[in-house]
Amino acid sequence: MPYLTEPEPERGRATTVAPGIRRIVAPNAGLMTYHGTNTYLIEAGEGVVVLDPGPDDAGHVQAILEATEGCVAAILLSHSHSDHLGALAALKARTGARTFAFHRSADPAFQPDVPLEDGGMVAGMACLHTPGHASDHLCFARPDGVVFSADHVMSWSSSVVSPPGGDMAAYFRSLRRLLARRDRLLLPGHGPPLSDAAPYIQELLDYRIRREEAIAEALRDGAVTPRELVDKLYSQTHPWLRQAAERNVTAHLLKLQAEGRAEPSGKGWISAERQGAG
Known part of the structure; x- marks a missing residue:
């Protein structure tokens, strides 16, 4: 960004x-x-x-x-x-x-x-x-x-x-x-x-969409927790900001759940497609 x-x-x-x-x-x-x-x-x-x-x-x-x-x-x-x-x-x-x-x-x-x-x-x-x-x-x-x-x-x-x-x-x-x-x-x-905020706002939106698709892809590999997703997707994040990153991941997961694309599974989350296939 x-x-x-x-x-x-x-x-x-x-x-x-x-x-x-x-x-x-x-x-x-x-x-x-x-x-x-x-x-x-x-x-x-x-x-x-x-x-x-x-x-x-x-x-x-x-x-x-x-x-x-x-x-x-x-x-x-x-x-x-x-x-x-x-x-x-x-x-x-x-x-x-x-x-x-x-x-x-x-x-x-x-x-x-x-x-x-x-x-x-x-x-x-x-x-x-x-x-x-x-x-x-x-x-x-x-x-x-x-x-x-x-x-x-x-x-x-x-x-x-x-x-x-x-x-x-x-x-x-x-x-x-x-x-x-x-x-x-x-x-x-x-x-x-x-x-000239429009290009910047568009990049913010695109960045969030890319992050969400990366989360959805990770869920297809099996159940993961928000913390595990942070480890996978936010490897360069300052340690003090990991909690904020985890909250963002949780917000993405809840959005994916509302859209029928993710489901809670045990202590983690999984792709709704994988859950249905299982």
Whole structure:
């Protein structure tokens, strides 16, 4: 995959990434988060809108407050994973801003002040429900061709799809939905901006299809576990990322099962064709 890189950003500082849009990168760098979660400050008609407050980090909240001078018109959430949601309560308490997120939160402890629906509008942006990485994942599309793609499409890495909240079939559908739009610029939840995104999204989809076919082929040789599939197909994966790879494999297996192409067998999985022949 032609992933993008960028130098480590200056911490605690808002930098312009597009007209009317600034970014503060949270200090939660890691193998799963790159340099950290991107918090976006969006100039809207009603004032500054904060998208994805980031992890529960007092210094990051303070950086948001300083960059906005404490005047936040609304807090938007792309999805309820902790590296995006964690700072929301503190930022809401300091600003009094209402929170906006998908109407079916994947985190039972969080409910937005204003629930959003697929196709709805917020701060002049269209809400695109793009489940796959998370069941409550939203992208936000501006009329100028800029889309906040959060963790659905990231420039530095492919997304982890971890059941039960993650769903590989939904991820495929959501990739195709974004691909069909042909937007000019994606601003992801981690990593640098992505221009001319269509070829990149297509490669993400093709990569996942190739991986799924490799899994299906391995199942034809006999029953295997997700861990054994990781050993076979992800031999170059960093040891710390093996758990994420195993979750992706499990998501592929569940998709294959729903399509009638794979079945659980003992402690592992097997091709449905082989199971029927046996």
